[in-house]
Amino acid sequence: MADTPETAPDANANGAAAQPTPVKMNVLAQFVRDMSFENILAQKGVQGDVQPDVQVQVNLDAKKRTVENQYEVILKIQVTSKARESGDTLFVIELEYAGVFHVENVPDEQLHPFLLIECPRMLFPFVRRIVSDVTRDGGFPPLNLETIDFLQLYRTELARRAQAKQSETANA
Template sequence: MTDQFLCDLTRKLFFSMSETDQSTPPALPLAVNLQYTRDLSFEVPAGAEIFATLRSQPAIAVNIDVQASRLQDDQSVYEVTLAIKAEAKEAPETEGGVPGRTVFIAELAYAAVVTLTNPPQELIEPMLLVEVPRLIFPYARNIISDVTRDGGFPPIVLQPIDFVALWQAKRAEFPQTAGNA
């Protein structure tokens, strides 16, 4: 369903644009103006003690969220923020350590400022909450990997995220806000 959704989205974007001018290849109605680290935090609550007692791979929980907001009411300029939180805890079967103790917490808010140029109304929300996060995810993944490695732990390599499923889950959870990207 995800691949089909992205194919349909791409077809709609190119089809709606190709009706206007056949002489030039269509460009996506989406421009990434800039992307940046909005907030970054890495904590090792137990300090150096954790390195002495950690004997096994910690259990890592990753939470992902996407937010979008219009920057100016009279323009189609938006800020899209991809929030990633990775929390590692000592595994329950840890010997010599404290099972469940937090090993580290990595939090990243990675944002992009984008401009949408005359997109069909029904595609604004999926462009902001699916396509833009898909474009900026590799950069955010690299930052999380680097910060955990630089923090003295094996790097976290985040697997690709199904942003369509994330968007659909958010729409199901908050149906009253659907369409208000």
């Protein structure tokens, strides 16, 4: 007779490890916390063909909410476009885009990287769209942000903090 789910042997009774509980993540909400667009080119009245040099800065923040298993993750983007030849600023965008996530079954030691890698990956397409729309509506060609490697960003930040801590202890 074949084993049925009711008569299947217990995996723990055989000493085999139980199946890990799958990670559960839901995006409960996402919203613009703060946004600023400054069209400096229009304010100054610069004329002529301008070749832009675009710089993007990314910061992340995550915090526990009062509700169990809920976290707020904030993706902060600052885009500065300057004229290549003169160095004059053309426009600046500052955007804080937040998501509220319900996260379960993530081990404590993996929660920090999960919140700062996986959650921003979920938010990024919406941030890209907002930046594109705002630059287009501001009179510039739509700026399509390159995909951000949040894993590399996380690793770089860990290395920077380790270096700062090492320097701090060396100076003490």
